[in-house]
Amino acid sequence: MKIGITGATGQLGQLVVGKLKEKVSAESIVALVRNTERAAELGVEARAFDYSKPESLVASLVGIDKLLLISGNELGQRLPQHLAVIAAAKEAGVKQFVYTSILHADTSSLGLAGEHLATEAALKASGLAYTILRNGWYTENYVGSAKGAIGAGAFIGCAGAGKIASAVRADYAEAAAVVLAGEGSENKTYELAGDTAYTLTELAAEISRQAGKTIPYNNLTETQYADILKSFGLPDGLAEMLADSDTGASKGGLFDDSHVLSTLIGRSTTPLATVLAEAIA
C-alpha cells in the first residue's frame, strides 16, 4: 500500500510525513513535491508533482493507493490546480483521496472558503472515495504575531469578540496521519479544531501574563487592519485575506466545539499557552 503526500516539503506536509512514519513503513510513503531535492531529508521516496503541470501528474501517481492533497497556497489559482489533481488521481486509479479543506467550508464566513468548497464539490462529484479534513485556523497564525505585539505594545486585529478554536499544525498533521494509516474514513468529512477557544482579547491577556506587561487588544475595522498589514510590507492580497479572515472570525467562522480533532488523535489539542510560551521564550 502506497500513500502519497502532496506539499510534503511545506510546513504541514513535513509534519504529516513525520507522523505517518510513526504508523507505517517509510517505504510505503511517497512525497509528491515540486522540488525533489528539498524532499531528500524526509527519508521517503520523492516524485515530482506540480499542481500547475496537469500533464505530469498521472505518471507521478502510478501505484498510489491513498493520496493526501494538501491545499495549495496560491490564492485564486487553487481551484484549477486542485481540479487537475483530482482528475489525475481518478485516471491513475487512486483508491482514496484525502483533502485538507477549511473549517465549516459549507457555511464559513471566510472568503478563503470558496476555493475549498468548490474543491470539495468536485471531489465528491468525481466518484473517488474521499475524506475531507476541514482544518481550522493554525494557532501559529496568531501566535506568530505575539512578539511583534509585545514590541509594539498592543495586539491588533478585527476579529472582535469572535471565538477562535485554533490548533497547531502538528495536531492537524497527526489527524491526517491517523486517517491515512487507518481504515473507515471513506466518504467522511471531519471538522477539525482545537479543544479550547479564545477571543483575541483573551489571547492578548495571555500574552500580557507571559510577557509580564500589559498588551491590550485593539480591535480595528477590516480596512484599518488590512492597511496596517500592508504598511508592514505584506502583499495587498495577503493583507486583505488576513483581514477578511479576522472579520470571518468575528462572525464565528473560526469557532467549533465538536472535539473531533482530539477524538481522532486520542489526546487533547496543544494548548494556546504552551505554544505562546515557546514562541516568546
Ligand SMILES: NC(=O)c1ccc[n+]([C@@H]2O[C@H](COP(=O)([O-])OP(=O)(O)OC[C@H]3O[C@@H](n4cnc5c(N)ncnc54)[C@H](OP(=O)(O)O)[C@@H]3O)[C@@H](O)[C@H]2O)c1
Ligand atoms: N488553517 C490555516 O490556518 C492555514 C493557514 C495557511 C494556509 N493554510 C492552507 O493549508 C495549506 C498547508 O499549510 P502550510 O502551513 O503547510 O503551508 P505552506 O508551508 O505554504 O505549504 C504549502 C505547500 O503547498 C505546496 N504547493 C503550493 N503550490 C503548489 C503547486 N502548484 N504544486 C505542488 N505543490 C504546491 C508547497 O510546495 P513547496 O514546498 O514547493 O513550496 C508547499 O509544500 C496551505 O497551502 C493553505 O492551503 C491553512
